[in-house]
Amino acid sequence: MTAPLLQVDKLTLRFGGLTAVSEVDLRVEEGQIAAVIGPNGAGKTSLFNAITGIYEPTSGEVRLDGQDLQEPMLPRLLLRWALVGLGVGLIGLMTAANVDSLWAAVVKAQDPNDFSVAHALHDAGAYMAAQPRVDLRMAKYFVTSFDGQTTFAVVKTPELAATALADAQKRLENPQSDDDRATAGRALAALRVRAGAFLAGLLLGFLAARAVWQRTRRTPTSVALRGVARTFQNIRLFHNMTVVENVLVASDRHLRAQAKLSDPGRLTAFLAPGGLLALTVALAFAVRKAAPDAAEALPDVVLGALLLGLLAWLVVIVRRGAFSSASLDQERVARSDAIELLKFVGLEHRLRDLARNLPYGEQRRLEIARALATRPRLLLLDEPAAGMNPSETVSLMHLIRAIRDRGMTVLLIEHHMRVVMGISDRITVLVHGKRIAEGTPDEIRQNPAVIEAYLGVDEEQ
């Protein structure tokens, strides 16, 4: 036997001391119309909220198609957290190493118009390793300890500076004087602080990323993306959007998925401008290096590369962006789909009206159309017939059946017994957060526990 479409196992939801839902089991087979009934405050809406990720269940599982609705723990998540940790760790490292002094040691230590990247990298390495370094100040070369507190030598040429630097390194490796020992000690302490800051940042970032992931394992969005759509008991439309816009908002998820499918080269396209940018900067550097006296030529090269880069950006934006011709095509399709859906629920005469100007019954229908636009497999309806007159109720029953006939599975909460008994394949009864009965409409109608719950026990008996 295949797994049911929706399977809720021992779901419990507690708010402080109040148990809203207690160990409820629920199964909805694909293609069915199922209903949850029960007196007010029985925990029906709370159950819906737990299924759709609005409330985090205290315990229990919700499965769709046999798979937990919580995002599973995957090895690649570890990698993601580690990357965040690495980033935070680097921030910690840079803070501990003092990025300001690093800058002074790497960038300011050389003549800006005769800058060697190799030299800069070497300086950066020496600084990070808390080794002695050479600073250029007032046309003299200062050989100092990593923190600048000890000056080993002041010389006039780079060659002499190199020798002095080697001397200083030797002195520190094999310290003879108290001063040297102190300097070496400071260097070691600084390295320890840096390593500590890096590791602390690494751990913190890792844990933080994990904590955020844990909180968002099941969100309304992730549940919706898995194919569960819903309506709300107290209609929650986007009131100041038009009817058709309400539906379009919901179909965007579908649109994006389609766009992804039809665009295999997406990543490279977005990376290309970044690469071009890097190229621009590199080119500017290269020209400066190659022909320092041709400063006049530099701007032309930069300008050329820049225009090229801008052009690439524009192409990417026009081709792939939110307002591209491709997306205009999608928009047209989405619009015609939305109008088709609105016809299906009977709102085709209202397309351009603001949602808040619709009468109550039509607002309920619009909410259903909006939910359908996400192309769900399972549709949850929270009291769809509330506030409807008898004729509206009848056409609602037709609509729900038509939705089922389109291949969707429907789970509804309803007080209106004629609706429930008329269209449901299976009914679950909740009382005080507990499931007291489950069965076909006929079984439920004759179940003594249900009758008792609805009519109350006659105390005189």
Add this chain to the structure above:
Amino acid sequence: MLDTVLQQLLIGLTNGMVFALVALGYTMVYGILEFINFAHGDVFMLSAFVALTLCGALGLTEQSSAGALIGGLLLCIAASSVFGGLLNLAIDRVVYKPLRKAPKLAPLVSAIGVSFILQNVGLFWGGMSMKVFGGGGQAAAPKAFPNLLPATNLLGATSHVTLQPKDVLVIGASLFVMVGLYGIVQFTKLGKAMRATAQDPSAARLMGIDVDQVVAATFLIGGALAGFASVIYSLYINTVHYQMGYQNGLYAFTAAVVGGIGNIPGAVLGGLLLGLVRAFSDQFIGAQWQPAVLFGILIVILVFRPAGLLGSTAREKV
């Protein structure tokens, strides 16, 4: 080393107490109205100006007699608290109250506006031609608040840890006020009404609670706390400045968020935590990085506990 740690603990505690007092005003208003009263820090600042003006008018200096000092101080505290409370209440009545049902952004933006107006008033106040304001020639400059308490070390002159009468005053007075506030919130009818309103304003209204009065009382108490805090802060720091409301308000609000906004013990906890972190970061990292350190702590706490240390996750009714 131990001495340094003890000293910083003490500094952190006193600073934290002041933050906590100001944070209480933020958190109480937020708890009931769900809105950040940006002008709260500036009520604090203007109350300090009231105290300073009063000091100038009474001619209080370090050399005044003990009786005059005690009397003057009590008067300052009373005047500033009353001023703070009434100012806060007046702002609510005039500016926020008409916006109760407007979208959330409206009162918030108005509060920012009020904050600017009050800051500007502080600037002009600093231009008063009184002696305590340095004659008013330099309105924007920080003003010296007379050092009214003796600067003796209560632990003896030889101790490496300094505990001055003003430290004792800050901690003692703050504790006294906090316990008093706890008593009010926990045991009086008003306090119960406040808690009920914070939980569910419409239900509270249905239960016959005059929500309007509760809100008024909240602003009054919050403002009075800020006024009280401003006096002890000025006594402690000995400087008054028209931008002190913004700086301390920022810290106090951070404290309220760290503790869990809307939660009264949380505000105290957050204030103390922030005070301590600040003291230790000043000592071991460097005072110039103080805001960065505190901000980092705020982010870390919010990432791990989005509702603050003691706050509970708000559950939206669906």
Add this chain to the structure above:
Amino acid sequence: MAALLKKIGGLPVLALVLLAVYPFAPVLDWGLEAATGQALHIDRQLVNIFIFSLLALALNLQVGQAGLLQLGIAAFFAIGAFTTGVLTVEKYPFQIGFWGALLVAPLAGALGGFLLGAPTLRLRGDYLAIVTLGFGEVMRIVLLNLENITDGPRGLNPVPPPWLPTPIRDGLSTNVFGAVAGDASVGTLRAMYFLALIVLAATVVCLNLLEKSRIGRAFVALREDELAASCMGIEPARIKLAAFTGGAALAGLAGCFYATNLTTTAEPNTYDFNYSIMVLCCLIIGGLGSLRGALLGAGLLLGFDNVISPLLTRLLQTALGGESTHVMASFSNWRWIVFGTALVVMMRLRPEGLWPSSRVAEELHETQEESA
């Protein structure tokens, strides 16, 4: 007349054409100079307004469109300005010039926005206010403290003007009567004017398209009902992060223009909380969530600061008889009372701003109707 206006693309196109022609025939300047004997240089003021408008549009994307209360926009503006400074000044080896910085500054701003937004945008809305406020403060302090990089309180200068091919530069130094005599910097000033104008116009067009795209729809849905929107498969955190990063990038771009126009990054204290609120003030006055409102607000605010405020100061001084040094005698000391009152009054009387977008006006009025 109205029909003709519509035929050429409406008010925006007309404004654009007028602004594009104005520096070559500054009729207003000529008139004012003839009347008062003082040169006002309206085109130089306009550059400031363009740049400030860019910044206002950046904040509008975050606050007005995505509904994120961001109180530290100045931080991203500063990131853009200082990135430009570091990459172009003579004392550092990079010297990639204005054009390179124009690309890198927005990226730096975006990076800052992403790093701040990624951990914090999932938080409750109110918390974002304090987080961004704190970030603005921290950025200012960090820039002050990184003295080796930013030159601390002095700021980095001189930031070089954009390089232009000589014919363009010469062409820019003319007006309808031919070359402007004397001032060699006129070409650069004009270049800034047109660059800022072009970028501003392009930004307005892009933001306008964005508003009509599905991302724009998602913005509205999130503002109206975040929970319902997320149940429809919209990822609030993702959309918000995109808006926040985009706004930060735009602010960085504005910062690049600011530093280049000023030829210095200015001191870090320029980019304080007050600056952020001034930008917010623009939006509130013009109309939150409305592109044209942001532009109007920027114009009004800078107009007040640069034209009305000095005028009132002169009046005050005359009224007080001579050169009073009292703090209240200079109207620039009143500006926060003016801005503060403007915020309070606008929220009370016209929360949708002076020139709102129709949708936002509806949103605001709906809540008021319901509450009435």
